[in-house]
Amino acid sequence: MPEPFISVRVSRNLSEIGRVSSVLESLCQEQNVAEDARLDIQVCLEEGLTNVIRHSRPSESEDEIWVLASITPTEIEIRIEDNGSAFNPLSQPPPPLHLGLRERPAGGLGVHLIRTLMDRVEYERQPGCNCLTMTKKMLRPPGPRATDGVGNTSTSGTGQQRPPAVAPRNERRAADHGSGMSMLAGHRRDLDPD
Secondary structure: OOOOOOEEEOOOOOOHHHHHHHHHHHHHHOOOOOOHHHHHHHHHHHHHHHHHHHHOOOOOOOOEEEEEEOOOOOEEEEEEEEOOOOOOOHHOOOOOOOOOOOOOOOOOHHHHHHHHHHEEEEEEEOOOOEEEEEEOOOOOOOOEEOOOOOOEEOOOOOOOOOOOOOEEEEEEEOOOOOOOOOOOOOOHHHHOOO
């Protein structure tokens, strides 16, 4: 995944979704991602992570869920990895949207939203790991970002600087954000969640 990049370890608790969303939102704001794309990204993150937390269970090993995200000038890629039983959410049929709410079976709308809001969605089973990758192409709003050379950025025209949401390269590992969450630019195996 190209930089800027985050890697967050997630506990199997629905309350973690808000924390992960906050970390991702900070990255998106720092990189000047348009609001409409940020909203789509947040919905898809919440839907994908909810499915993993509720339905994926590890077989005999320690529970692991990771959210990785990277942003390039033209797209954002979010990857949710878990060590639960093999399950491809994209293999599920689309929900019968032609039926009324009372006639429609429960489930399937989250995956439908992900397929609809993202430009590319892929599932891959790696040894012991489910990997759901969601990619959103994006156009950045007017106003290129400027940097002062030490990681502080501002939007052109305002002249006001904001602190970076992702630490500079020499400080990539941020303090623990609670409940075993850490932020790092690098591969998830480099994290020490303790």
